[in-house]
Amino acid sequence: MDIASLSTAMSTQNILNDVSVAMLSKSLDTVEDMGDGMVKIMESSVTPYLGQNIDYYV
Template sequence: MDVAALSIGLSQSNLKQAVSISVLKMSKDQAEVNGAALIKMMEQSIQPHLGGNIDIKA
């Protein structure tokens, strides 16, 4: 076996794994930001005065 080729292959494998982990971390961070924005938007859309009274007179 060629030690240099084995070393290069292992290094490339480690790099691919590090890149994959980095991309997943960025994706997770973006999902957290989107979730927080969605929660904030839902909190602002609440209108407690609506739906309390029903007009049943025709």
């Protein structure tokens, strides 16, 4: 294998690695945002007084 083709192959691999890292970083940001949203939903759904009183009419 000559130096030029080796250099091209290594450059291509470096670019692919950079793209993979960027995509993984974006995925991690998305998962963190979804987790934050889930925490907010869970916090807003906590109502300790719910179900303690029953209104009924006959």
